[in-house]
Amino acid sequence: MNLCELLQATDGVLLQGDARADVQTLCYDSRAVTPGALFVCLPGLHTDGHAYAVRAAAAGAVGIVCERPIPGLPEALPVIQVTHSRRALAQLAIRLYGEPARQLTMIGITGTKGKTTTAHLVAAVLTAAGRKVGLIGTNGVRWPGYRHPLDHTTPESSDLQQLLRRMVDAGCDTCVMEVSSLGLKMDRVTGIEYDIGIFTNLSPDHIGPGEHASFAEYRAWKSVLFRRCRVGIVNADDPQTEAILTQHTCRVVTYGMDRPADWRAGTDFTLLHRPGLLGVTFTAAGPEGGSREYQLAMPGRFSIYNALAAIAAAGILQLPDTAVQTGLRTAVVEGRVEPVPIHAPFTVVLDYAHNEAAAENLLTTLRAYRPTRLIVVFGCGGGRSRVRRFGMGEACARLADFCIVTEDNSRGEPLADILADIRTGLRRGNPDTPFVEISDRRQALYDALDMARPGDIVAVIGKGHETTLQRGSETIPFCEREIIRNYMAGRRT
Ligand SMILES: CC(=O)N[C@H]1[C@@H](OP(=O)(O)OP(=O)(O)OC[C@H]2O[C@@H](n3ccc(=O)[nH]c3=O)[C@H](O)[C@@H]2O)O[C@H](CO)[C@@H](O)[C@@H]1O[C@H](C)C(=O)N[C@@H](C)C(=O)N[C@H](CCC(=O)O)C(=O)O
Numbered sequence: 001m002n003l004c005e006l007l008q009a010t011d012g013v014l015l016q017g018d019a020r021a022d023v024q025t026l027c028y029d030s031r032a033v034t035p036g037a038l039f040v041c042l043p044g045l046h047t048d049g050h051a052y053a054v055r056a057a058a059a060g061a062v063g064i065v066c067e068r069p070i071p072g073l074p075e076a077l078p079v080i081q082v083t084h085s086r087r088a089l090a091q092l093a094i095r096l097y098g099e100p101a102r103q104l105t106m107i108g109i110t111g112t113k114g115k116t117t118t119a120h121l122v123a124a125v126l127t128a129a130g131r132k133v134g135l136i137g138t139n140g141v142r143w144p145g146y147r148h149p150l151d152h153t154t155p156e157s158s159d160l161q162q163l164l165r166r167m168v169d170a171g172c173d174t175c176v177m178e179v180s181s182l183g184l185k186m187d188r189v190t191g192i193e194y195d196i197g198i199f200t201n202l203s204p205d206h207i208g209p210g211e212h213a214s215f216a217e218y219r220a221w222k223s224v225l226f227r228r229c230r231v232g233i234v235n236a237d238d239p240q241t242e243a244i245l246t247q248h249t250c251r252v253v254t255y256g257m258d259r260p261a262d263w264r265a266g267t268d269f270t271l272l273h274r275p276g277l278l279g280v281t282f283t284a285a286g287p288e289g290g291s292r293e294y295q296l297a298m299p300g301r302f303s304i305y306n307a308l309a310a311i312a313a314a315g316i317l318q319l320p321d322t323a324v325q326t327g328l329r330t331a332v333v334e335g336r337v338e339p340v341p342i343h344a345p346f347t348v349v350l351d352y353a354h355n356e357a358a359a360e361n362l363l364t365t366l367r368a369y370r371p372t373r374l375i376v377v378f379g380c381g382g383g384r385s386r387v388r389r390f391g392m393g394e395a396c397a398r399l400a401d402f403c404i405v406t407e408d409n410s411r412g413e414p415l416a417d418i419l420a421d422i423r424t425g426l427r428r429g430n431p432d433t434p435f436v437e438i439s440d441r442r443q444a445l446y447d448a449l450d451m452a453r454p455g456d457i458v459a460v461i462g463k464g465h466e467t468t469l470q471r472g473s474e475t476i477p478f479c480e481r482e483i484i485r486n487y488m489a490g491r492r493t
């Protein structure tokens with residue numbers, strides 16, 4: 001597209017050069033510039049994109065977008081000054097990729113916990129209703145026939161708009177995406193008007209250097225989604241919902257279990273536990289009454305909240321209830337309390353929990369299923385906070401019947417040091433909980449499967465959907481689902 005045409009989407013002023021240049025793509029990292037790219041200088045936390053404009057030009061950039069003049073650029077190179085380059089990046093991307101979000105039903109999900117799960121549930125329900133759905137979030141991007149991992153839960157605006165364009169070109173009619181607070185703060189979703197915004201819940205997270213200054217700031221950014229959507233579906237039971245709705249401009253639809261809500265589930269739900277299945281059945285009624293029964297193949301009370309958000313979204317989109325029931329019954333989220341399908345009288349689940357709060361939440365949920373024994377396989381990452389290791393150790397010792405402590409992305413750090421910290425945590429949590437240390441994670445999985453007996457739950461936590469293991473400077477393929485299935489298949493033959 002012609003640079004001149006693109007610029008009209010921004011408040012940019014041409015400082016030098018000819019605006020008739022042809023722009024093929026947008027780029028915000030000089031190391032990724034290819035000929036035909038328009039380089040947008042983003043001021044960052046660690047460095048400033050303006051410092052790399054000369055390098056971008058040398059790599060073939062057809063123009064530079066910046067917030068201030070940059071010395072040393074070739075005279076003929078078009079340079080455009082904008083007030084805010086992150087915002088400009090989003091505006092340019094929307095124009096370059098032909099406003100793809102306008103051609104999709106856009107559903108954005110925000111909240112501290114449950115974004116990934118709710119996004120999958122909404123996508124499953126829509127798919128069961130015959131929609132062609134694209135999905136973007138922590139577990140990557142996918143649409144029918146395509147999937148790819150992503151660096152961010154909510155991608156940078158230029159990457160996001162390009163993905164949306166590809167979804168439209170692939171025939172998708174709907175996009176379900178996780179909208180992180182940083183995605184909102186960093187203009188990654190600027191310019192997108194969501195048909196539906198969903199709020200799950202809020203607790204302190206992502207507060208610290210480079211992320212949010214305080215809980216209030218974190219919450220304020222999440223609340224922005226409800227000024228950028230037509231209908232906001234919010235959790236009536238979350239104490240932060242009222243604050244999230246400050247200055248909202250959308251129609252509000254509520255869901256919950258404890259307080260009055262448009263979509264409400266009964267508190268008399270039933271936990272389902274069969275080998276290979278940890279689920280729940282519950283009833284829910286919408287604004288028009290008429291309670292219906294739903295089944296989920298994921299455990300716990302909190303899963304009902306995620307499902308209610310999906311049921312409410314389906315209600316707004318007027319999807320048939322049979323599709324909602326089918327979608328919820330069959331949805332599985334990789335690495336989020338994901339059951340591994342094996343022929344065994346016990347249950348194995350994979351989960352991404354890698355801090356004390358998440359481990360506590362998960363193991364408490366699993367204990368409610370009254371397993372004969374709860375066996376936990378876990379480790380902790382190297383080069384990260386030691387507090388996390390003590391905390392994981394404590395939570396697992398308090399809630400498991402047996403722990404197998406092993407490696408988890410040890411990166412450059414000696415595994416022995418990490419295991420020693422976990423051991424300290426285990427002793428603090430409950431010195432009587434038996435545990436073994438098995439350095440090799442694959443062997444730890446094999447041992448857990450060998451010791452499991454009928455009615456046991458084996459929770460393998462920390463890696464969730466990841467398919468690699470970072471051991472020292474090496475990154476090795478490590479798909480726990482495959483390892484477990486292959487080992488169990490081998491045991492049967
Ligand atoms: C805290 C945060 O979000 N940081 C983002 C920010 O990085 P930064 O400010 O440190 O950037 P920087 O390194 O100073 O570089 C500034 C600019 O110079 C450019 N550069 C830099 C070096 C060079 O040689 N050439 C060059 O052009 C960089 O590409 C960048 O555009 O801008 C970068 C480019 O836009 C982002 O990739 C980066 O995300 C980092 C990797 C990150 O980890 N973000 C996480 C915290 C995040 O966004 N998480 C949320 C929430 C997830 C959840 O809720 O679970 C998410 O949506 O993923």
Ligand SMILES: Nc1ncnc2c1ncn2[C@@H]1O[C@H](COP(=O)(O)OP(=O)(O)OP(=O)(O)O)[C@@H](O)[C@H]1O
Binds near residue numbers: 111302303305351353
């Ligand atoms: N509605 C919920 N309320 C509380 N906890 C939840 C909820 N949904 C999921 N969880 C727990 O949080 C974990 C993470 O869930 P999920 O990945 O869906 O959330 P997320 O918002 O995408 O989180 P993250 O940003 O950490 O990836 C799950 O494994 C589960 O233990």
